[in-house]
Amino acid sequence: MLSALTQLLIFQLTGEIIARGLNLPVPGPVIGMLLLFVALVLRGGPGKELQTTSQTLLQHLSLLFVPAGAGIMVHLHRVADEWLPLLLSLLISTLATLVITALVMKLCQRSPAASGDAP
């Protein structure tokens, strides 16, 4: 548990240093994730400890968004001012993104698979 957490923090720290050092728009933890991914490919998989620790952490990933989510209370008035365009924009855009992304992926997947799998 402790060594796994330390590993995760080291990758995050490295990601943070790279992001700031190179002035990248991507946040440190995302770069840390990519670095860990590369390390796993090179190493041929995570150790047992790293695997169980990350599972515990990710099981309650939604908990980690709660503090930021409660920040909504600071901006309630701003949201109230333009609530209609905001609500419609978020609703329609989220729906469109889900549908269109899934649809193009399904189309891309089907065409080569269909020709390859056909008897």
Place this chain on the structure above:
Amino acid sequence: MTPPISEIWVYLSASPLLGLTITLLAYQGAFWIYQRSGCNPLANPVLIAVTVLVLFLTLTATSYETYFEGAKFVHFLLGPATVALAIPLYMQLHRVRAMLLPVIVGLFVGSLTAAVSAVLVGRLFGASLSTQLSLAPKSVTTPIAMGIAERIGGIPSLTAVLVIITGILGAVGARYVFDAMKLRDPAIRGFAIGVASHGIGTARAFQVNEQSGAFAALAMGLNGALTAILVPLLASWLNAV
């Protein structure tokens, strides 16, 4: 002699202990309801916990800054948790390899759809220009979205709120959308959730299916990077017309 309750409250409300404890309590209560509902997406634990917390903080006249002094310990774990997403991603490596083309096309089309449709619908219904610009990065994870909003002339704190609402909308609605489309592949479902609604959608995907979760995490990471490049270009075009 016991001190009056108001004195105890004065101590508690200034201590990080309270913010941390109520965050965990609200979440566990919300998660209990979520599980009781058979993991119904409408009973999204983030939505319930945030609602309870905002009500509690408003009723007790506690400022968000005071609350965050305690809640920041939970917030901090977002960083290592993001790094940890590499592990489920690695476990799905063979599936990601096999789906390279749909992943790349889905990423580009989805990323553009998320930003362009948010701006256009906002503009159509009379949102101000700064609000339109704040809407553009709403589908990517909070720190990236706020950075983009700042760079293109949006309002970063408004963007943060819009990001959270988008995440909850995606986590709540995705199942109904995909079921209506008769789409079953957990990889595609996960990836589309990740593109549309970042980490909150990814959290929901993990609760449903390991493979969905891994693809959502992949989409979240890739879309964050791509949006950081695409949206500033889109914004300069928006400012020109």
